[in-house]
Amino acid sequence: xxxxxxxxPGLRLVFxxxxxxxxRRPFLLALSTLVPLALMxxxxxxxxxxxxxxxxxxxxxxxxxxxxxxxxxxxxxxPDVSVAKRVGDLAEGRRAILSGEVHGLLMLPRDLERDxxxxxxxxxxxxxxxxxxxxxxxxxxxxxxxxxxxxxxIRLSLRTARGQPVEAxxxxxxxxxxxxxxxxxxxxxxxxxxxxxxxxSTLQVVVVATLAxxxxxxxxxxxxxxxxxxLGGGLWPAVAGKLLPYTILFLMVLGAAxxxxxxxLGLPLRGxxxxxxxxxxxxxxxxxxxxxxxxxxxxxVGTAISIATLLTAPAFGFMGIGFPRLGMNAFAHGWGALLPxxxxxxxxxxxxxxxxxxxxxxxxxxxxxxFAIALGGVLGLRLESLRRRRERASAPPVPARxxx
Amino acid sequence: MTGVLxxxxxxxxxxxxxKPVFSVLILAAAIYAVFYPQPYLxxxxxxxxxxxxxxxxxxxxxxxxxxxxxxxxxxxxMVVPDLxxxxxxxxxxxxxxxxxxxQNFERDLLHGRPSPVALYADASYFLIYQRISGAVAxxxxxxxxxVEIARLVGAGVDPALAAAATDPMPLTAVxxxxxxxxxxxxxxxxxxxxxxxxxxxxGVALLGTLRDGAQAGAAARQPLRARAASVAGxxxxxxALEAVILPLYLVVLPYAYGxxxxxPLAPIAFxxxxxxxxxxxxxxxxxxxxxxxxxxxxxxxxxxxxxxFLAGFAWPAEAMPAAVHLLALAVPSSxxxxxxxxxxxxxxxxxxxxxxxxxxxxxxxxxxxxxxMMNGRAPMTPGAEPxxxx
Numbered sequence: 001x002x003x004x005x006x007x008x009p010g011l012r013l014v015f016x017x018x019x020x021x022x023x024r025r026p027f028l029l030a031l032s033t034l035v036p037l038a039l040m041x042x043x044x045x046x047x048x049x050x051x052x053x054x055x056x057x058x059x060x061x062x063x064x065x066x067x068x069x070x071x072x073x074x075x076x077x078x079p080d081v082s083v084a085k086r087v088g089d090l091a092e093g094r095r096a097i098l099s100g101e102v103h104g105l106l107m108l109p110r111d112l113e114r115d116x117x118x119x120x121x122x123x124x125x126x127x128x129x130x131x132x133x134x135x136x137x138x139x140x141x142x143x144x145x146x147x148x149x150x151x152x153x154i155r156l157s158l159r160t161a162r163g164q165p166v167e168a169x170x171x172x173x174x175x176x177x178x179x180x181x182x183x184x185x186x187x188x189x190x191x192x193x194x195x196x197x198x199x200x201s202t203l204q205v206v207v208v209a210t211l212a213x214x215x216x217x218x219x220x221x222x223x224x225x226x227x228x229x230x231l232g233g234g235l236w237p238a239v240a241g242k243l244l245p246y247t248i249l250f251l252m253v254l255g256a257a258x259x260x261x262x263x264x265l266g267l268p269l270r271g272x273x274x275x276x277x278x279x280x281x282x283x284x285x286x287x288x289x290x291x292x293x294x295x296x297x298x299x300x301v302g303t304a305i306s307i308a309t310l311l312t313a314p315a316f317g318f319m320g321i322g323f324p325r326l327g328m329n330a331f332a333h334g335w336g337a338l339l340p341x342x343x344x345x346x347x348x349x350x351x352x353x354x355x356x357x358x359x360x361x362x363x364x365x366x367x368x369x370x371f372a373i374a375l376g377g378v379l380g381l382r383l384e385s386l387r388r389r390r391e392r393a394s395a396p397p398v399p400a401r402x403x404x
Numbered sequence: 405m406t407g408v409l410x411x412x413x414x415x416x417x418x419x420x421x422x423k424p425v426f427s428v429l430i431l432a433a434a435i436y437a438v439f440y441p442q443p444y445l446x447x448x449x450x451x452x453x454x455x456x457x458x459x460x461x462x463x464x465x466x467x468x469x470x471x472x473x474x475x476x477x478x479x480x481x482m483v484v485p486d487l488x489x490x491x492x493x494x495x496x497x498x499x500x501x502x503x504x505x506x507q508n509f510e511r512d513l514l515h516g517r518p519s520p521v522a523l524y525a526d527a528s529y530f531l532i533y534q535r536i537s538g539a540v541a542x543x544x545x546x547x548x549x550x551v552e553i554a555r556l557v558g559a560g561v562d563p564a565l566a567a568a569a570t571d572p573m574p575l576t577a578v579x580x581x582x583x584x585x586x587x588x589x590x591x592x593x594x595x596x597x598x599x600x601x602x603x604x605x606x607g608v609a610l611l612g613t614l615r616d617g618a619q620a621g622a623a624a625r626q627p628l629r630a631r632a633a634s635v636a637g638x639x640x641x642x643x644a645l646e647a648v649i650l651p652l653y654l655v656v657l658p659y660a661y662g663x664x665x666x667x668p669l670a671p672i673a674f675x676x677x678x679x680x681x682x683x684x685x686x687x688x689x690x691x692x693x694x695x696x697x698x699x700x701x702x703x704x705x706x707x708x709x710x711x712x713f714l715a716g717f718a719w720p721a722e723a724m725p726a727a728v729h730l731l732a733l734a735v736p737s738s739x740x741x742x743x744x745x746x747x748x749x750x751x752x753x754x755x756x757x758x759x760x761x762x763x764x765x766x767x768x769x770x771x772x773x774x775x776x777m778m779n780g781r782a783p784m785t786p787g788a789e790p791x792x793x794x
Contacts, residue, residue, distance in 0.1 A: 031702055042710045045728045052723035097580065098752040100742065103720075112573075119568035123576045130579040131749050133590045135720045137534060140577055147575040154572050171518045172555075175548040176468075179520055180537050182527035183494065183501075190719065193530055198709060205706035213702055302424050302697060309705040310432060310439075313602075316709060317443040322718075323587050324449060324529050326500075332443040353528050356495045 009233030014241025017231060022245060028214060032249045036206040040199050040257050047195040050265070051187065055139050056084030057104040057128075058096050065113035071124070071150050075106060080142030097129055104128035104139045116154060184353040191265045192353055197321040197345050199257045204287050204341045205312040207250055211291025212308045214246065216301025225386065235380055243288050250284045270355030275365065276348065282368035283344035289375035290340070296382045315339050343367045407630065411637020412644070415611065419645060422614055424697065429607035433649055436599045437657055445661070447586035449535050453481030454501035455490040464510035468521070468547060472503060477539035494526060501525040501536045513551060531587070581666070581750050589663045593749050594717045594741045596653045600646070601737045602708050604680070605687045608642060609700040612691020631779045635688065635772060642684040643677070650676050654748060666751030674754060675743050678764035682736040685771025692778035715741040739763040 022029045059075075061068050076083040085102055087093040093105035105127040109115075115122035126143045130136035152173055159169035185192050218224040232238025261267040269276070291308060298304040317323065318336035325336055336342045347364040350356035420426055454472075458465050473480045481499050484490045490502040504522040512519035523540045527533040549570050556566035582589045626634075654672060658665055694700045713719055714732035721729050732738040743760035746752040754761065 027699060035703065035706070039706055039710050042728075043713060046710075046713050046719060046724055048725060049723045052720050055720060055722060095756065098746060098750055099756040100746065116572050119565055119572065121568050121572060121574060123574055125576045125578060127578045127580055129581060129750070130583065130585055131581040131590065131593075131745060132717055132720070133582070133585060133587070134718055136579065136582070136585070138720075140579075144575065144577065147573070151571070151573040151575075155569065158569055158572070172516065172552070174545075175513060175518060175551040175555075176544040177518055177520045177548075178541050178544040179522045180541065181522065181524045182533060182537075183524050185527040188527060188530065188533070193528065194719075198713070202706050202709060205709075209702055209705040213698065302701065303427075305698065305701045305705070306424065306427060306432070309701065310435060313705065313708050314436065314440045317440070320443075321529070322531070322591075323444050324532055326452070327446050327449040327531075328443050329445055332445070335442070349528050350495075354495065357492075360492070360495050 009231055009237075011232060011237040011241040011244070014228060014232045014238050015244050017228075018242055018245045028210070029249075031206070031210050031213070032246055033253060036203055036250075036253045037256060039202050039206075040253075040260075043195060043198050043202065044260060044265075047191050047198075048265075050189045050191040052134070052138055052190070053079050054082040055080060055135055055142075056102045057081050057106060057139055057143070058085040058087050058093050058102040059083050060087050060090065060093050060105060060107045062110040063108050063112040067113040067116065067150075067154075068108045071108060071147065072106075074150050075143055075146040078142040078146050080138050080145075093127070097127070103135045104143070106143060184355075191261075192267050194321065195265070196261055196267055196348065196352065197319070198316070199261070200254070200283070200344055200348065201316045201319065201341055203250065203254060203257075203284075204315060204339075205309070207246075207284060207287035208291040208294070208308045208312050209305055211243070211246060211288045212295045212304040213291075213301060214295075215242070215292040216295035216304050218242075219295055219299070220301055225383070226390065229383075229387070235383060239292075239376075239379065239383070243285070243292065246288060247281070247284055250288075251280065254280050254284065267352055268355075269352055271351030271361065272358065273351075275358075275361055276351040279344055279347035279351070279365055279368060282365065282372055283340050286340035286368060286371040286375060289372065289379055293375060293379055293382065296379070296386065315341055318342065319345050321345065340368060340371055343371070407633035408637040408640065411634045412640040413637075415638045415641035416644060418611060419607070419641065422611065424614065425607050425610050428603055428610060429645065430649075433599065433603045433653070436603070437653065440595060440599060441588060441592055441661055444588040444591055447588050447662075448584065449531055449587075450476050451479040452477060452501070452532055452535050453479050453499045454503055454536060455493050455499040456480050456483045457485070457487055457490050457502060457504045458483065459507045460505050460509040462510035464513055465505045468505065468509075468543070469503070471543045471547065472540055475539040475543060477535045490524075494524070500529070500532045501540075503540060516555060586663075588661060589749075591718075592661060592663050593654075593658060593745050594715065595712070596657060597741045597744050598708060598712050598715075598737050600650060600653050601679075601683050601711070601740065602704070604642065604646065604683045605690070606700060606704050608638075608684050608687025609690040609694065609704070610697050611638075612688050613695060613697040613700055626779075628776070632776045635685075635776045635779055638688070639681055639684045639772065643680050646676065646680045650680070654744060658748070663749075665748045667747045667749070671747050671754045672744065675740075675747055675757065675761060675764075678761065678768045679736055679740045679744075681768035682740075682764050682771055685768055685775050686736060688775035689771055689778060692775070711735050711737050712741075714738055717741050717745065733763060734767070736764060736767050739767075 059072055061072060072083055075081060085096055087096060087105070096102045097105060107125045107127070109122050112122050124147055126140070128136055128139050155173055156169050159172065160166055182188060218228060228238045228242060229235060232241050262269060294304040294308050295301060298307055318332055318339060319342045320328070320336055325333055328336065343364040347361070347368070350361050350364065418425065419429060456469055458469060469480060472478055482493065484493070487502065487504065490499070493499045494502060502524040504524070506520070509519045509521070521544060523537060525533045525536040552570045553563070553566045556569060557563055561569070579585065655665065655669065690700060694703060714728070714735060715738040716724065716729070716732065739760040743757040743764070746757050
């Protein structure tokens with residue numbers, strides 16, 4: 001390499017070289033920016049509604065009375081469900097559920113109104129498909145709101161018919177009412193819950209795989225690591241210069257995702273934006289270090305990328321969003337604790353929807369910092385051992401010489 | 405015909421000798437089978453910790469708290485004197501909810517006035533919220549019904565009539581197909597289909613980009629019939645491979661994990677054929693598009709999760725924009741997850757999943773045709789096999 005006048009080895013030199021590399025390899029650039037953005041856009045499009053409303057159910061009305069018609073009307077009026085189909089018998093209803101046309105079947109028995117008036121307590125049965133927990137719980141919520149409300153109306157009229165004043169009757173209906181306050185996500189919006197966790201999880205896979213590839217390119221060519229170290233004038237400036245362009249690119253991608261989440265989709269930011277940014281930086285850096293380490297330990301680079309995918313693609317389940325970590329077995333809990341994404345999501349949820357006070361917000365950030373330091377340390381050790389191996393391999397054999 | 409069989413035999417041998425392909429198609433599938441279900445194996449969330457703020461401190465309030473603690477869903481982890489310390493515990497994730505019993509709870513109950521309780525439940529994790537709110541609401545309803553019946557009986561009403569008056573039209577909710585609402589039972593049948601797709605997709609695409617010496621030179625300008633024979637032969641090899649792996653994933657694994665299967669085996673096997681053909685075809689198209697094995701691996705690394713949510717399983721298709729739903733149909737896993745889950749978990753007949761079956765066949769034909777047309781393009785890594793760098 002010809003030394004240019006005034007060009008000093010250091011971080012900036014390595015950074016500039018990596019920047020040129022990126023421009024020369026458009027695939028790598030696209031991988032760091034377009035691929036995660038496209039995946040995030042796809043996920044955002046899927047969840048853009050935020051709430052699943054008007055899920056179809058079928059009704060089997062064997063009574064046909066005023067009460068049953070009122071009941072069906074009340075069920076249709078709930079935001080969660082809509083009465084999409086009237087069936088004539090159970091078999092037809094079962095077929096509708098099996099084919100996916102409806103998510104549940106509400107069955108109103110024969111002589112419903114008459115039996116209710118006579119105090120025979122006829123059962124209204126709701127068959128619902130719980131193979132998919134999301135839709136099952138949502139349709140159940142809708143029907144569970146409508147049918148007891150109708151029953152409450154009946155109970156109210158029974159009492160007022162016996163002469164009890166309306167207010168007293170109404171308050172006697174539920175002796176122990178529960179005021180349920182849903183903390184942090186009162187509308188149960190799936191964007192704030194699921195999408196906000198899916199986007200960083202996708203980024204985790206992309207960062208680890210991309211860095212395994214980027215560092216792997218340098219590891220494969222014999223002298224490149226030494227060149228990088230010379231350019232950087234040392235181990236740490238070289239590492240920093242190599243990783244920094246990607247850090248910036250990925251933080252920009254994260255920023256774009258956040259802009260959509262906070263700006264368009266209304267995700268609240270009840271905590272500290274500084275802590276959120278800090279957590280984001282530590283998260284991206286930790287994922288980069290994992291990818292780089294994989295490339296330094298596993299050869300060829302294809303294997304490093306395979307292992308990177310193997311570790312990060314199933315990671316979403318371990319991060320405790322769909323199924324919380326407090327319910328997991330020991331292995332899953334432990335493995336989840338080793339993923340940077342778990343701690344980043346904890347910090348994110350703390351600062352976005354929860355608004356955790358400052359003194360309680362530090363734990364996930366400290367863990368991420370420990371990850372970055374520990375991974376950086378292991379990376380340094382590995383690079384040093386690689387260098388020593390190279391020097392031993394290229395050093396001329398020392399002739400055995402007897403001491404004079 | 406011999407061309408097809410020869411291509412099939414050749415591809416079959418490549419599956420086991422080309423290292424990256426073997427590690428994706430077989431090793432990765434084996435690892436995911438054990439690794440992927442780990443977080444969900446406990447199936448249900450039990451004993452979710454909540455904090456109790458009991459401002460009443462009477463016999464009735466303690467009885468209420470005991471009833472809540474007795475449910476398998478909720479555990480009273482701490483009793484705190486005020487709401488503020490309970491809030492801190494929620495922020496610190498020591499508890500996931502606060503149950504507040506106000507002063508005069510017992511007095512109001514005895515006097516026949518409504519005596520409310522407040523529940524603050526963590527809704528930043530939906531499963532936690534559902535568990536806690538469902539359990540506490542059920543306990544309060546039970547206590548309320550007991551109290552109301554006691555009041556009516558005390559007022560001289562016949563007990564049977566009292567029961568009828570408090571609950572004249574009971575709603576019986578019958579959960580079908582996953583009655584205990586187990587998380588693994590819900591997720592694993594769909595997740596296994598996705599893992600099958602991803603491993604097969606990446607494996608086939610790698611086979612298509614890592615060309616071997618026997619076919620490298622000849623691939624460039626072959627007549628259509630030879631190309632079609634090559635594609636058909638390769639698809640046959642993939643069918644043979646998946647004939648072993650697919651039953652393992654969709655029959656043996658669920659059995660091992662305690663996930664029940666309602667449907668018989670024959671419809672599942674029948675449904676699997678267009679699925680494997682569609683994924684194989686899609687893999688060959690990806691191989692022709694990307695041309696380098698590294699590009700395939702990197703592009704497909706993060707796409708599993710978006711494919712899963714596109715399928716309309718975890719998030720209902722009715723809630724997706726129509727354009728996205730249409731795009732989802734281009735991915736075999738969308739129709740496949742829907743079909744397989746209905747066939748195996750819900751005991752549906754093939755007639756019930758006719759639409760999904762037809763979708764998969766259409767995809768198989770389209771992707772297969774594209775693969776034949778694009779098969780003529782020479783890959784970028786001719787020569788010996790697992791050279792991984794592009």
